[in-house]
Every structure is written in structure tokens, then in C-alpha cells.
Amino acid sequence: MAKPTPLQVRNALAAVLMLAGFVWNLVIGGPWWLGAIFAVGTLLSCASIYLNRPGANS
Numbered sequence: 001m002a003k004p005t006p007l008q009v010r011n012a013l014a015a016v017l018m019l020a021g022f023v024w025n026l027v028i029g030g031p032w033w034l035g036a037i038f039a040v041g042t043l044l045s046c047a048s049i050y051l052n053r054p055g056a057n058s
Contacts, residue, residue: 002055007048008049008052011049011052012045012049014045015045015049018038018041018042022035022038022039
């Protein structure tokens with residue numbers, strides 16, 4: 001298995017933090033739009049991890 005790139009590590013950290021924010025927003029009963037922002041951010045970070053994998057451009 002290939003070693004993750006620094007960009008992938010950063011995106012993984014961002015995804016985990018946004019997922020934590022999404023759960024926190026659900027627990028406190030925050031506004032729906034804030035939950036949507038956290039959810040979209042998590043999905044985009046996960047997509048970026050996949051797209052920036054080693055060998056993806058070859």
C-alpha cells in the first residue's frame with residue numbers, strides 16, 4: 001500500500017474535523033444549513049483524498 005501524500009493527510013484531517021462538526025451540530029440541534037455545509041465539506045475532502053491518490057493521473 002502506498003504512503004499517503006501530505007495533501008491526503010490534510011484532507012483526511014479536514015474530513016474528520018468536519019464530520020465531528022456535523023455530529024456536534026446534530027447533537028445541539030443547530031441550523032440545517034450548517035449541517036449541510038459540514039456534510040458537503042466532508043464529502044469534498046473524501047473525494048479529494050481519492051482523486052489525489054498516487055497513480056491516479058497515470
